[in-house]
Structure formats: structure tokens, C-alpha cells
Amino acid sequence: MRLLNTRTYQIDEILVDSVPSYAILSHTWSGEEVSFQDMRDPARDDHHSGKRGLEKVKKACEVAASCGHEWIWIDTCCIDKSNSAELIEAINSMYNWYKRAKICLVYLEDLDEDGPLGGCRWFTRGWTLQELIAPKQMLFFDKNWREKGTKEGLIMDIVKRTGISERILMHEDHLSAVSVAQKMSWASGRSTSRVEDTAYSLLGIFGVHLSLIYGEERRVFRRLQEAILSSIPDLSIPAWRRQQTQAPNADNTSRRVYSGVFATGTTGL
Template sequence: MWLIDTTLLELRCHVTVPHSYAILSHTWTEEEEVSFQEFHDIEARRKKDGFAKITAACELARLRGLKWCWVDTCCIDKTSSAELSEAINSMFRWYKESAVCFAYLRDLLPDGEKTGGDFDQDLAGCAWFWRGWTLQELIAPRTLEFFDKDWNMRGTKTELINTLHNITGVSTQVLENSDCLGETPAGTRMSWAADRQTKRVEDIAYCLLGIFDIYMPLIYGEGERAFSRLQQEIIKEKHDLSIFAWKAEPNGQKFRGLLARCPSEFRHCRDVQVSYQLRMTTEYSITNRGIQLHTLLGTDDAGNYLLPLGCILRDPCSQDSKKQALLDGKDSIGVYLKKAPNYGLVRAYPDKLHTYRGWTSSMIQQHGKKRIHSPQDLAAYDCSLIDEQHRLSIRLGESNFPFKINSTGPDYSWDANSQTFITMADQRFTGYCRLRITTSRRSSFDCVLVCGLMRIPSIDKNSVKVNDEGLHVRAWCSIFSSSSTMWAELSDLTKRHEPQDLMNLRNTVDKKCGKSDSDRCVSETSTEIVLASVSAEKEQDHGIWFFRINVSVDCMPRRPQKRARDD
């Protein structure tokens, strides 16, 4: 650690950090600042306007009886990537361990030069409150003093604590003691940087390392990936689902991964609180498939999955709202997920959060915990592919008798929540459902529903155009009961989920029955004769074509047979 001797104005290298030193916090003007190399040249440094604030900070430190002072412009050899990385990863600790931090606000005019407005407004207008790096310089120091353009002290962090909270959103508890950061949700900490700016894209992530007590290598040139890496490190170190509580800007991508792209997407998280009553036991980790979670999932009526985040959004102006939310889970938040083959579950409606009153025991029992994975992020190209995957889906519609789905295939394309096969617009797609249809309290029967897509002329009323080359497809469906001569063969083929088995299933049905958009089968018992019918037709939802297969069942009771009379 390089420090300036406040008397000699010379740089000295310290292997261990001294017990007492001052530190300067300020906003940079690149052409004015004195670099590490320039500081060693007395004539060169005097020509720089930035040297004046260095000498002023050293003078203040010397008057406090401090021999050493640290200034980021000249105390880091930025030509050494190793030294730069060490300094940035250690900077929060250096500010925290300083005896005093001087915050120099060069755009804060002295009292005699004020042009109007009160002090709080003048303070809030200073660039120091909108730079990324100064966030940790506000939070970390135990003693922080603010100085105006002429180095007049205008107050301390303790004296201005409520004003600083109103300007920055940082809680007064954290301003009083940075050790409280560990109790602050990740989403809230991110929100403090929502409106802050850095000159380099990567620095918006690097300036938050100390806020999250994270250490990671610096890779200038990686761009927005730096913020993604920061979130990955937070996930590895912390168990805090509020890291997923971001919201994208409206009218952006239709689908996203689970990670945010910048702190501004956490702007609404300033008042996020962990909901301790919702004792979520979600486990999550970074894998080569993205983010893997073992978690409780809910569902909604629109075919989405709901991932609860174990935290609440409250009205910061209402203490009653806060109390009530903690009691009954009101305003607890979650995110919408949708199944996408080859991607797992992706974030749907990324500009929205789902709010709910809490998970009832019946909902937990119904859905249980599941192991899922979700991508970290998605490009616009991925979104178009996912849209294409959901186009021409085959949905299982309603039935006049209840049925239970015992098994389906292929697993990767079946969405149990919406009872939909995601066909990926593949004209050779084939899927199946093993159904148990209940016709009365005492009677039920098993059947296999096989369906898929097939190429068809455009004149067919149920055909849908696939691409610009004029290819049209429609859905086909066949249904078989246990009395069918094909039952044993179909049962064998639907026990395995390999692509070749599904192809054999398609070929078997095509060879013996043909492919049509309707079919029926018969099941007979001692009390009734059941006729099960299926039919497929195209439908449109929000401009997207899909196919729906309806199941209808007709029951005819058997007449009791008369006993033969004895002769």
C-alpha cells in the first residue's frame, strides 16, 4: 500500500497498513489528476490542478496529527494490473480502517457564493453522490467529513445522516455502521447504485465489490460481463434470493435469464426486506447449465411458473404496512418463469414481479420442491428462438370427464403446468400422454394419446404456415385403449424416451392407423361401454398459432343380462 508522507509529500510503500492514516474521497477530472508516475516528478505534479487537493488533504491530515494520507489518483500504480486489482479489491477495507476520510465536493459552493436553494439541495446536486466509486467511500469510513470547494468543512456523516439517507437511499443503520451491510438484502444494496455512473462499463461492478464483501479478478475489456460475474460471486457466497428481484425496463426482451444486467434494474428494491415468516429453503448454485435451483415452485392460470424470492416489498412511508406484510406475507414477491426446451426455465415478463400473500400449506403440498435450472442471461437471438419454440405448441384441452396424466414424453418438451407439448415447430415432432380417464366413481380406464405435427397442403383449414418457403403443418392425434391390438406395442414404446423410440412410435401409428386430426377408441367394462374421441384444431393466442387437442368421452351403460330359467 502506497501512502503519502503528509510532511514531506513523498510516497512510501507499506507492507502492512498503518494504524492511523487519512484518506481522500473525491470526483476525478482525468486531465487534472496526478498519476503515480507524475507524483514522483515535483515539477510535473505542480502543473496539475489535482495536486492542490492532494496537498490540502495532506495538510488537514497533518493538523490532525496523522503522518500518512492515501489518495487513489497517485497512490496506485495503474500500469501494474496486479497492483490495480489488489487496490480495488482492498479499497473498501482501506476506507473503513482509515482514521478519517475527507470528502472533497468541488461543486459545492461556500456559503458566501450560494446562488439559492438550501444546503440539502446543494449537497444533493454534487457529482460526488452520483459517481459509482464514491458509494463505498460514503459507507465504509467510520469518520467522514464533507468539504466544499474552498475546503470549508460543511458537516460530518453523523451530523448529516438523515440528509445522506434521503439523497442516496442507504439506510441510516448502514451509514452509522458498515458492519450492518451483511444484514441488508442484496437487492437493496444493488439499488443504491441504480443511478450511479462510472466512466468504464466494468467499474459499475468493480465499485460494488466491497459493498458485497466480494473479491474477484479485474478484467477490463469484458464490458457488461463484469456485472454478471459479480452476481455469480454473490450467489456463491450468499444465500439471498433478492439478487433475483430485479425488473427490466418495459418493452424490452420478452424473455431473460435470472441475472440482472445493471444495478438500475434494482431501483425498486430500496425497501426490499427478507420475509422471515416464509422460511424458504431454496438451494441454488452456478453450474455449466446456468443457475440450478432446488426450490418450491408455484403456478398461475396463464401457464407460468412462479419462483418465490422469500422477501417482501413494502411501502417505506407506512409502518403499519410493514408490520402487516411481515405478519401475513402480503406483498411477498416472486418472478415469472416459463419452460423453454434447451434453456430450462426462463424469466418471463422480466419487467414485472409477481406479488402474493404467502404460500399456503396446500400449495406447498401440491407443488413441492423441484430441481430446475435457468440461464444466467439470454440474447435477443435466444428470445426469438424461444418464441419459435412456443409457436405451434400442442395443448391438451378440456374434457367432459376428468382425467389424470400418468406419464408423458418427451420430457424436455412437455410443460405440465400448461399441459402443453412445446414442439419447436418441428414438422416431425411426436409426443404422447398416458391418460387415466374417470367416467364414474367406480369406473376408469387407461389410454394412450399420441400426437405430433405433420406437413400438409396450405388448403387445409387447420394448417399453419411455418416459414417463408411455404411449408404448412397441422397437428395430428390418435388415441388407444387397453383393448386395442396395439396396446402392448405402444406400452413398450412409451416406457422409453429416446428419440428413436419416439420415431418408432410415430411410424407405428402411421403404418397401422394413419395420421389424422381426429381419432377415437373404445373401452368396455362389465357395466359400461366408453367411447373416447380426440380432435385437433388450430387456435391463436396473442398472435401466436398453436394447436389444441380436445378429449371427449361418451359412456353407455350395459344392460344387465337376464339369467336363463331352469327347466
């Protein structure tokens, strides 16, 4: 696991058994994010000073430091995405990394000072579902980094927007107490930039691991469901419905339609 020092901006690789206390950032990506290689650039401030992503990283570090945290994990720059083995490990470990963080800072870049929390893009993205559920301690910030409240303080707004129970969000009930179909429903309506990430973003919620095969598109969702069925004794996974109905035959009789047990994505749930 790599962590970013909140005062020096140095990225260090930390052994699993010696990970210090750290904060973690949850946000939506823009087109101006800084990468692991960007942050390791000695001339970073000169080469990337115009990127909003660099300012976001620095502000997240500032807020984390003010909360007493020397280290922070940020997905844009704490993973060397050119290393496929590291990327696989990070995606399969990400839920636990959010769960183990002392606090999760949620930056809502499209939230105005008096805007509605539930209208933010953050609530529509696939990866942020696990980032909402995994941490217990969360602080939400608007686009100007003004503090909007804690997860506990905003809980009723979050429950209303997501349909996830307060007891799950506040870790009073374990995820294992929720059916597979219910968990799948939480992801309905959320999207990811890459089709495969629709499945990869759910690994931690279901407690399963998958190899990463970008390019297989919706076939990955079948692999996810097979992994779930092989590890969780829950038969609710076939409880899904198609979004489109089939047209009747020419004689106005219903056409028989065959469908498989597995859904092809969260839009089918």
C-alpha cells in the same frame, strides 16, 4: 499498500501488518489528476504545478496533517496503475482501506458555500458509494476546502439523498443485515467512467473478489452476481426489472419476452 506522507509528499509502501494510522480522501476525478509516477517525479512541482489535481493532493495532505495524521491514502497517486497486480489488489482491497482509515476527507469540488449537499456530483458516481458506507468518521468540504460538517452531523441529508439507512451509514447495523437486492438498489443511478467499474466498485459492499478484465464490458456484472450467489445465501438478487418495455405485436397482443435471472447492470435494478 502505499501511503503518502502528509508533510513530505513521499509515497512509501507499507506492509499490511504494519500499516500506521492514516486518513483517506474521497473525491470525484477531473482531467487533471496526478498519478503515482507524477508524485515520484523529482521535478513534480515544476512539471505538474498547473494541474488542479496536485493542488488537491497538497490541500488534502494539509487538512489531514492538521487533524494529526502523518499519512494519507489517495486513489489517484497511491496506486501504481501501470502494475496490473497492484491495481487488482487495490480494487479488491479498497473497501477495507476506507473502512480502516481513521477519517475520510470528502472533497466536493462542485459544492458552493451555500449550495445543497445532495446536488454534488459525488453522490452520482459509482466508486463513492463504498467510500460513503465504509468509513464511520467523515469530514465533508466544499470546493474551497471549507468544512461543511461530519457524516454524523449531515446524516439526515445523506439518508434522504441516497436512501441508505442511518444505522448502516453509522455502522450500527452490519451490511450482512441488508439484502442483496437492497444493496444493488443503492447503486442504481450511479455511473462510472468505464462499464466494468460498475461491478468492481461494488466488490467491497458485497464482500467478494473478482479478477479484473477490462474490455469485457457488461459481462462483468454477471460475474459479480455469480460471485455473490456463491458466497451469500440470499435469493433476492433476481428481484430486478427492465427499464424498457417491449412493443406489442402487430395485432396489439402482448409479445412474450424471456429474460434471465441476472441483471446486466445497476440500471436494471
